[in-house]
Amino acid sequence: MRANSFLLLAAVLAGAAFVLAPMASAIVTPTFTVYAAPSSLFNANGAGEPSVGDNWLTGNLLYQSGPETYKIVLSGGSAAWSDVTPLNSVINIDPILATDSAVGRTWAGGLDGSCSVLSVSTNDGASWTPMGNPCSGTIDHETIGGGPWLNNVPPTGATATRATYYCAQTSSDTCATSLNGGLAFGAPVPVLGSCGSLHGHVKVSSLGIAFLPNGNCGNNGTQIGGGITINNGLTWNSYVIPNAGEPPSLDVFDPSVGTTDSGWVYQAWQGSDNHMHVALSKTNGSTWINMSDLSSTTSPAVLSATMPAVVARADNNAAVAYLGTTNSGNAFASSFSGTWDLYVSFTYDGGHSWTTVKVTSDPVQRGWICAQGTGCSGGRNLLDFIDATTDANGNVVVAFADGCINTCAGPSGTKAQSTSEWATIAVQTGGTPLK
Numbered sequence: 001m002r003a004n005s006f007l008l009l010a011a012v013l014a015g016a017a018f019v020l021a022p023m024a025s026a027i028v029t030p031t032f033t034v035y036a037a038p039s040s041l042f043n044a045n046g047a048g049e050p051s052v053g054d055n056w057l058t059g060n061l062l063y064q065s066g067p068e069t070y071k072i073v074l075s076g077g078s079a080a081w082s083d084v085t086p087l088n089s090v091i092n093i094d095p096i097l098a099t100d101s102a103v104g105r106t107w108a109g110g111l112d113g114s115c116s117v118l119s120v121s122t123n124d125g126a127s128w129t130p131m132g133n134p135c136s137g138t139i140d141h142e143t144i145g146g147g148p149w150l151n152n153v154p155p156t157g158a159t160a161t162r163a164t165y166y167c168a169q170t171s172s173d174t175c176a177t178s179l180n181g182g183l184a185f186g187a188p189v190p191v192l193g194s195c196g197s198l199h200g201h202v203k204v205s206s207l208g209i210a211f212l213p214n215g216n217c218g219n220n221g222t223q224i225g226g227g228i229t230i231n232n233g234l235t236w237n238s239y240v241i242p243n244a245g246e247p248p249s250l251d252v253f254d255p256s257v258g259t260t261d262s263g264w265v266y267q268a269w270q271g272s273d274n275h276m277h278v279a280l281s282k283t284n285g286s287t288w289i290n291m292s293d294l295s296s297t298t299s300p301a302v303l304s305a306t307m308p309a310v311v312a313r314a315d316n317n318a319a320v321a322y323l324g325t326t327n328s329g330n331a332f333a334s335s336f337s338g339t340w341d342l343y344v345s346f347t348y349d350g351g352h353s354w355t356t357v358k359v360t361s362d363p364v365q366r367g368w369i370c371a372q373g374t375g376c377s378g379g380r381n382l383l384d385f386i387d388a389t390t391d392a393n394g395n396v397v398v399a400f401a402d403g404c405i406n407t408c409a410g411p412s413g414t415k416a417q418s419t420s421e422w423a424t425i426a427v428q429t430g431g432t433p434l435k
Helices: 002-020
Strands: 031-036 051-054 061-065 068-075 078-083 095-100 105-112 115-121 140-148 162-169 173-178 210-217 223-229 237-240 256-259 265-270 276-281 289-293 304-312 318-325 339-347 355-358 387-390 396-402 422-430
Touching: 031 396, 051 387, 051 396, 061 095, 061 105, 061 422, 068 422, 105 140, 105 162, 115 140, 140 210, 162 210, 173 210, 173 223, 210 237, 210 256, 210 265, 223 265, 256 318, 265 304, 265 318, 276 304, 276 318, 304 387, 318 396, 339 396, 339 422
Parallel strands: 051 095, 095 140, 256 304
Antiparallel strands: 031 422, 051 061, 061 068, 068 078, 095 105, 105 115, 140 162, 162 173, 210 223, 223 237, 256 265, 265 276, 276 289, 304 318, 318 339, 339 355, 387 396, 396 422
């Protein structure tokens, strides 16, 4: 009898424990607050191709707008912008900025022919050190980024505890590695394999593997993929995403990658249907799963989307920011008269499902977005990309250029008025973060 009583008591307690166990936190749809740069900042209306970085040690943001670098301090529901531009940032064909968030190191500046005039700061732009500026042997579309060395082991000769990579392109891509935090770079190394030409931003995973996303890979440039180094930049090769479905097109902007805290890789790209697509690799780009079309993850559907910027933190958690329009027609032709907004799509289950948030309440652009570079005769104010990062808590921050402000943003706004490129950020201020 006593034994049976103990068994009954154990069963009751087990049942009680099951009932009283805390439920898993429900996913809450993210919300954003949009902050525009004050008009007092020089070149606030010159932010085509913006970059953003978050220093997790201080919580401050740095934003690149043309040659200007801004510091943004978020506090109490407001954003305080200030100009912290490096003194030598005077030549800037292509602006670029990146922050290695974990250590608070930011590189900023821009392209000058086949080299870049860059500076590095570890105190949010209070002071800058001019870099021994990298020369890639190529002359366009540079990117810089950093993260751990392979397996967190610095290679021979490294004086910095983390890697820095600089890449640029013409018809081919090349990347250079810095062993000292970006103060000097080694010789440029070509990206071999099947990828070349215009690429996205370089990202470094927690495993120390660097990715350079590219929309001109394999099968005569008809596949999505990118460059990859698994040996701290000694050599670069290429990967492709099978069945990603992007034929050659002059209207396609760069793909983007984001890496998780344990090394998973999410990549997003503008497909041949002009929808935003995304896939996940748990194998450093050798295999891809959970390929998704994000167009119908909100209503009305986003019929054309471009300029993806991917961020990720916890393995199952990632976000894709992009510009999108719900209007039909060729959104990349001069005849297009629809409107564009900023969207961010979130996954919290490894890409099995996505939730999309329309961030902006008035248009980012009216009319077309031209993707033909120097061949554009209009619709070129937003240039080639937007950018995104996360804060230390996993909240998403998006940098974009607002192409439709003042009268253009109102109900009587016109396509002809959509010529701005105003420095703007969208900060996740509610909902479930990625961490």
